[in-house]
Amino acid sequence: MPTDLPQSSLNALGLTPSSGADRQITGLSVDSRQVKAGHLFAALPGTKVHGAEFVPTALAKGAAAILTDRAGATQIHDAVAQAGAALVVAEDPRQALAYAAALFFGAQPATMIAVTGTNGKTSVATFTRQIWQVLGYEAANIGTTGVEGAYSAPSNHTTPEPITLHRLLGDMAHAGITHAAMEASSHGLAQKRLDGVVLKAAAFTNFTQDHLDYHATFEEYFAAKAGLFARVLPDDGVAVINMDDPRGADMAAIANGRGQRVIRLGHGEDCEMRLLGKRPDASGQDIRFSWEGKPQMARLPLIGEFQAMNVLTAAAMVIGCGADPLSVVQALPHLSTVRGRMQQVAVRDNGATVFVDYAHTPDAVATALKALRPHVLGKIVVIVGAGGDRDRTKRPLMGKAATEHADLVFVTDDNPRTEDPAEIRAAVMEGAGPQAIEVGDRAEAILLAVNRLEPGDALLIAGKGHETGQVIGTDIYPFDDAEQASVAVAALDGKI
Numbered sequence: 001m002p003t004d005l006p007q008s009s010l011n012a013l014g015l016t017p018s019s020g021a022d023r024q025i026t027g028l029s030v031d032s033r034q035v036k037a038g039h040l041f042a043a044l045p046g047t048k049v050h051g052a053e054f055v056p057t058a059l060a061k062g063a064a065a066i067l068t069d070r071a072g073a074t075q076i077h078d079a080v081a082q083a084g085a086a087l088v089v090a091e092d093p094r095q096a097l098a099y100a101a102a103l104f105f106g107a108q109p110a111t112m113i114a115v116t117g118t119n120g121k122t123s124v125a126t127f128t129r130q131i132w133q134v135l136g137y138e139a140a141n142i143g144t145t146g147v148e149g150a151y152s153a154p155s156n157h158t159t160p161e162p163i164t165l166h167r168l169l170g171d172m173a174h175a176g177i178t179h180a181a182m183e184a185s186s187h188g189l190a191q192k193r194l195d196g197v198v199l200k201a202a203a204f205t206n207f208t209q210d211h212l213d214y215h216a217t218f219e220e221y222f223a224a225k226a227g228l229f230a231r232v233l234p235d236d237g238v239a240v241i242n243m244d245d246p247r248g249a250d251m252a253a254i255a256n257g258r259g260q261r262v263i264r265l266g267h268g269e270d271c272e273m274r275l276l277g278k279r280p281d282a283s284g285q286d287i288r289f290s291w292e293g294k295p296q297m298a299r300l301p302l303i304g305e306f307q308a309m310n311v312l313t314a315a316a317m318v319i320g321c322g323a324d325p326l327s328v329v330q331a332l333p334h335l336s337t338v339r340g341r342m343q344q345v346a347v348r349d350n351g352a353t354v355f356v357d358y359a360h361t362p363d364a365v366a367t368a369l370k371a372l373r374p375h376v377l378g379k380i381v382v383i384v385g386a387g388g389d390r391d392r393t394k395r396p397l398m399g400k401a402a403t404e405h406a407d408l409v410f411v412t413d414d415n416p417r418t419e420d421p422a423e424i425r426a427a428v429m430e431g432a433g434p435q436a437i438e439v440g441d442r443a444e445a446i447l448l449a450v451n452r453l454e455p456g457d458a459l460l461i462a463g464k465g466h467e468t469g470q471v472i473g474t475d476i477y478p479f480d481d482a483e484q485a486s487v488a489v490a491a492l493d494g495k496i
């Protein structure tokens with residue numbers, strides 16, 4: 001990690017002050033609570049409040065410059081002048097901040113790729129990093145599960161804020177990381193968090209319902225995701241597109257229009273990376289696929305066709321970035337389960353298995369259950385719930401997907417946050433139907449579900465994946481589905 005903090009003039013950060021001296025900047029902040037003397041404070045228009053409200057606090061803490069939009073500038077002009085700080089007014093201050101952060105921290109791993117889509121981002125980013133590591137590169141992935149691989153760090157966001165992101169990329173580059181795979185959430189794209197990152201390749205996994213609390217319409221949500229391909233290198237950039245998704249063709253046209261090399265992925269004959277068949281068993285699957293028309297076989301120690309598709313997406317990205325295709329194919333059997341994504345966490349004495357999965361959208365619940373089916377000889381039990389303070393319209397759809405694709409459904413709590421958990425459950429139950437069993441307490445739901453497992457059965461605990469806390473109100477209580485499942489299995493099998 002670099003010990004000396006960088007210093008920079010505003011001009012060197014691509015910013016032109018409209019008033020005040022061209023002060024030296026010793027740091028960047030987006031939150032007034034984190035401002036230190038010499039910082040540039042970005043006063044951004046927010047969903048709840050305009051950051052300009054916090055400019056007096058930032059100036060009192062010694063902010064050397066304020067970056068804001070026109071609306072913000074009118075509000076703070078005099079205060080900034082009085083404090084002798086610089087004022088930078090930008091049409092799009094979020095974008096200006098992202099580019100300034102890229103210049104301020106000044107380095108990134110040489111080869112970077114990003115993945116977008118409603119589901120599968122963490123999995124594809126993780127598999128991409130794993131393949132790079134098997135090939136001998138110093139690689140890491142950045143996303144919902146933190147920074148993992150040859151460099152590790154926690155992360156609060158799927159796509160970190162630009163300041164955090166560019167600081168991290170600089171640190172990674174200085175630590176010798178040459179390859180990084182990151183997740184591009186629709187929030188991150190809409191808020192220009194990735195701007196300034198040089199991307200060699202990008203992938204699109206799928207597009208289904210989520211986050212309609214944040215994006216006004218489906219099309220706005222799609223446009224945010226499509227924005228990733230505007231951030232990929234125009235000339236020798238690569239786009240890996242899932243053509244099985246109904247919006248794949250639209251995404252491919254966008255990437256094509258920008259001059260990128262499009263690698264089509266899916267079941268169709270015209271796909272460069274094509275899944276030809278799979279043979280699932282209790283511990284994984286053998287897959288037959290073709291790269292540019294040549295058939296290949298690989299053993300994957302992973303459950304579910306969606307993970308096979310995610311692996312092939314990752315493989316196509318690594319090949320697109322220049323790796324030898326045969327070496328990539330040979331790396332695939334070395335991949336391992338992504339934490340909390342169709343992860344087997346316990347086995348009962350009678351052989352029944354318990355999986356934890358991060359399915360928290362209607363499509364993911366359906367996909368995960370359908371994917372599990374060919375690996376299971378007995379019945380599938382599922383535990384499902386929906387998060388509070390998130391898209392309300394997805395709740396009954398998640399319940400419906402659970403009932404349609406499992407044999408027995410338990411509806412429980414999943415991060416109720418500031419909402420009434422009983423109301424969230426009622427919405428999920430509405431879609432799940434009267435046969436579903438409602439159990440508010442998640443630990444109790446797990447115990448009851450594990451108790452229903454007979455030989456050959458499987459339980460899918462959906463929604464929380466790698467999470468280690470249950471958010472109730474604004475407090476986080478320790479809760480880990482994998483741990484609870486092990487305890488339930490041990491208790492019911494007489495081990496504790």
Ligand SMILES: CC(=O)N[C@H]1[C@@H](OP(=O)(O)OP(=O)(O)OC[C@H]2O[C@@H](n3ccc(=O)[nH]c3=O)[C@H](O)[C@@H]2O)O[C@H](CO)[C@@H](O)[C@@H]1O[C@H](C)C(=O)N[C@@H](C)C(=O)N[C@H](CCC(=O)O)C(=O)O
Binds near residue numbers: 044
């Ligand atoms: C909904 C959303 O994305 N909000 C982001 C947005 O905040 P906002 O517009 O709501 O901010 P606001 O509360 O109105 O405040 C306006 C401004 O005042 C600043 N402020 C606020 C209070 C204060 O005391 N001082 C101060 O300076 C805030 O930092 C902000 O810049 O801009 C802020 C600054 O850039 C982000 O930190 C914030 O992310 C919040 C923390 C968040 O939780 N975002 C989640 C939903 C998110 O991004 N999730 C995606 C994953 C989604 C998925 O795919 O599942 C992710 O990439 O992680």
Ligand SMILES: Nc1ncnc2c1ncn2[C@@H]1O[C@H](COP(=O)(O)OP(=O)(O)OP(=O)(O)O)[C@@H](O)[C@H]1O
Binds near residue numbers: 120122309340341465
């Ligand atoms: N390719 C896919 N198609 C459909 N569903 C998938 C796919 N990949 C993963 N899923 C489902 O989505 C869940 C979350 O997977 P993953 O974490 O990889 O997605 P994500 O897009 O990163 O989600 P988030 O950003 O919310 O973490 C998985 O546990 C699985 O249920």
Ligand SMILES: N[C@H](CCC[C@H](N)C(=O)O)C(=O)O
Binds near residue numbers: 360386390415464
């Ligand atoms: N990135 C997603 C994760 C949801 C996970 C689920 N456990 C929930 O709390 O809804 C979100 O914040 O909407």
